[in-house]
Amino acid sequence: MSAFTPEHLIERNRANVATLFTLTDRGFDGFLRLVELNLATARAAGAESAKRSLEMLSSTTPEELFTRHTSRAQSVSEQALSYAGHFCDIVRDTHSKWVETAQAQYRYNSKS
Numbered sequence: 001m002s003a004f005t006p007e008h009l010i011e012r013n014r015a016n017v018a019t020l021f022t023l024t025d026r027g028f029d030g031f032l033r034l035v036e037l038n039l040a041t042a043r044a045a046g047a048e049s050a051k052r053s054l055e056m057l058s059s060t061t062p063e064e065l066f067t068r069h070t071s072r073a074q075s076v077s078e079q080a081l082s083y084a085g086h087f088c089d090i091v092r093d094t095h096s097k098w099v100e101t102a103q104a105q106y107r108y109n110s111k112s
Helices: 006-057 062-110
Strands: none
Touching (some): 006 062
């Protein structure tokens, strides 16, 4: 059984607090990136919606309207896949940073 000195406990506590701040910072960084992605997506969707609405209103025949509507559905699918890819990249990056920090802290605390 090892006895911890007060200095040793203080050092470990400081390291744990530093790790907590690092994890919090990385979590907020990931959250900020998700907010930026959502804002960019909302802006693009609003602009695209206004453009498509004007195109729909300019349709003169039902066939033309249907064709434009069908092309819009394909465009939305592609945009959704792009959004999902960016979202997963952000989450994966944030997760890997958390795991890296947690592993470093585990190694530090496992030292004798």
